[in-house]
Amino acid sequence: MNANPRSIAVLGGGISGLTCALRLVQAGHRVVLIEASEQLGGLGTFFEHEGRTFEKFYHCMLPSDEPLLKVLETLGIRDEVYWKPTTFAYAHQGRIFPLNSAFDLLKFAPLRIIDRIRVGITGLYGRLISDKGLDNVTTVKWLTRLSGARAFAKFWQPMLEAKFGDRYHDVPALWFWTRFNREKGESKGECKGYIKGGYKHITDTFARVLRVLGCEIRLNTAVQAVDLDAEGRATVTTAAGSESFDQLVITLPPPQVEQLIGPAMRREMPQLDTTTDYQGVINCLLFLKKPLTPHYWVATPGNEHPFDGVVETSTLTDTADRGRRHVVYLTKYLHRSDERFSASDACISACWVPALQKLFPQLQDSDIESVRVFRSPFVEPIYKLGQLQLRPPEELVRGKVYLASTAQVYPVVTSWNGSVIQAGLTLASMGIGSSVRSQGESTTIGSRTAALKLTKPHDRVQALRPAAAKV
Numbered sequence: 001m002n003a004n005p006r007s008i009a010v011l012g013g014g015i016s017g018l019t020c021a022l023r024l025v026q027a028g029h030r031v032v033l034i035e036a037s038e039q040l041g042g043l044g045t046f047f048e049h050e051g052r053t054f055e056k057f058y059h060c061m062l063p064s065d066e067p068l069l070k071v072l073e074t075l076g077i078r079d080e081v082y083w084k085p086t087t088f089a090y091a092h093q094g095r096i097f098p099l100n101s102a103f104d105l106l107k108f109a110p111l112r113i114i115d116r117i118r119v120g121i122t123g124l125y126g127r128l129i130s131d132k133g134l135d136n137v138t139t140v141k142w143l144t145r146l147s148g149a150r151a152f153a154k155f156w157q158p159m160l161e162a163k164f165g166d167r168y169h170d171v172p173a174l175w176f177w178t179r180f181n182r183e184k185g186e187s188k189g190e191c192k193g194y195i196k197g198g199y200k201h202i203t204d205t206f207a208r209v210l211r212v213l214g215c216e217i218r219l220n221t222a223v224q225a226v227d228l229d230a231e232g233r234a235t236v237t238t239a240a241g242s243e244s245f246d247q248l249v250i251t252l253p254p255p256q257v258e259q260l261i262g263p264a265m266r267r268e269m270p271q272l273d274t275t276t277d278y279q280g281v282i283n284c285l286l287f288l289k290k291p292l293t294p295h296y297w298v299a300t301p302g303n304e305h306p307f308d309g310v311v312e313t314s315t316l317t318d319t320a321d322r323g324r325r326h327v328v329y330l331t332k333y334l335h336r337s338d339e340r341f342s343a344s345d346a347c348i349s350a351c352w353v354p355a356l357q358k359l360f361p362q363l364q365d366s367d368i369e370s371v372r373v374f375r376s377p378f379v380e381p382i383y384k385l386g387q388l389q390l391r392p393p394e395e396l397v398r399g400k401v402y403l404a405s406t407a408q409v410y411p412v413v414t415s416w417n418g419s420v421i422q423a424g425l426t427l428a429s430m431g432i433g434s435s436v437r438s439q440g441e442s443t444t445i446g447s448r449t450a451a452l453k454l455t456k457p458h459d460r461v462q463a464l465r466p467a468a469a470k471v
């Protein structure tokens with residue numbers, strides 16, 4: 001029982017909002033979760049296909065996602081996560097090269113032998129060195145120094161372009177280092193996790209637990225403005241009118257938050273970084289009657305293909321979760337201003353599906369059960385040198401308005417796990433953390449409060465190191 005419960009609105013029902021709402025309601029506060037769409041889950045939302053649900057954007061977990069797994073433990077569904085070894089391959093000039101071991105790399109024909117060795121050394125070195133100083137070195141410079149200009153141009157640059165388009169030049173090496181260590185940090189080879197019933201099962205469980213604990217969930221309720229009222233209380237305006245709360249937690253990306261801030265609130269808050277833009281994404285999902293590849297991920301970077309990756313999630317998911325069909329996502333990161341972003345679904349599939357058939361000539365039209373296209377405009381911040389200094393603060397208006405967004409997750413990889421870690425930091429800035437331990441729950445999030453006492457961004461990264469080193 002909280003002797004001093006506060007009324008708190010959490011804006012956005014993705015993993016950040018769900019995690020914040022859970023911790024706040026566990027701490028005894030009166031919480032209202034406000035979500036614009038008809039579903040919870042944010043980028044992890046789903047759609048129905050023949051009686052089953054599938055993520056609009058491919059999603060999986062990694063064994064190093066311990067903070068997220070702890071939340072699933074709190075929800076009582078951690079045991080429903082299953083794990084499988086997965087593999088990665090690289091498509092080049094119509095050939096698919098598996099790239100999962102030093103031996104694979106030695107056979108990787110697109111690179112000269114000396115470049116293969118340098119790429120391998122880059123990987124080893126990346127795992128051994130610390131992240132110190134890497135926020136102020138570009139990935140381009142760091143990788144070129146380690147792998148050489150030729151290997152960079154042929155191997156790394158297309159991978160960076162696949163994520164950031166032509167804005168990869170400024171991305172700090174710290175981003176690459178963290179990502180590399182998250183994905184390759186497992187000693188027993190690559191292994192990924194999925195949950196029985198899909199990500200919908202996670203959001204459904206969140207919703208059930210939140211409601212049981214007294215949280216009010218409002219779907220189909222777009223926030224139109226956030227401000228401070230005449231008494232200085234935080235207000236949220238939706239189509240239903242304005243409502244004041246003791247505190248707000250905003251979980252939308254800052255470019256969207258910027259559109260909502262009213263004048264009284266703006267006067268009370270620091271200037272937010274408006275220079276960090278976001279990449280969007282298009283996913284084209286194919287339900288197939290036959291498997292396409294044995295690999296979870298086939299990178300298709302460069303200009304050879306209209307998409308940058310072929311993600312066959314059915315190499316990971318059980319038939320109970322997908323039926324007998326096979327599920328392949330074609331993925332392309334691009335900016336929302338790119339004309340392809342607003343191309344029709346028919347136009348995307350008319351271009352991408354034949355390109356996939358060119359790469360996999362055995363794929364016949366009759367093998368394709370159906371095709372769906374999904375897009376999202378704000379997915380990955382386009383990081384710049386010194387990004388740690390640009391990171392928005394957790395507290396926007398002292399004691400009243402807080403932020404837990406993907407813009408703060410850096411240098412941890414943008415992921416459900418990264419958002420759970422960030423939610424922990426934001427909650428800690430509200431004084432929620434160590435006091436919010438539910439039965440049987442470990443201290444993972446609560447212990448992050450220590451990170452808050454550290455004011456310098458680099459110190460904060462160091463505080464996250466036990467997780468970040470593996471994430």
Ligand SMILES: Cc1cc2nc3c(=O)[nH]c(=O)nc-3n(C[C@H](O)[C@H](O)[C@H](O)COP(=O)(O)OP(=O)(O)OC[C@H]3O[C@@H](n4cnc5c(N)ncnc54)[C@H](O)[C@@H]3O)c2cc1C
Nearest residue numbers: 012014015016035036042043057059060222223414415416
């Ligand atoms: C293609 C793709 C693949 C990915 N793969 C993985 C993966 O394998 N594993 C992994 O862990 N992560 C993955 N991610 C990343 C992960 O989905 C995100 O990092 C995470 O979902 C971000 O969560 P969030 O709650 O911060 O933001 P979001 O999920 O974006 O949630 C924000 C919420 O706010 C709502 N909202 C927006 N505006 C308003 C408004 N005005 N009023 C009210 N509500 C509003 C939105 O509808 C949304 O529900 C992937 C993402 C993509 C796009």
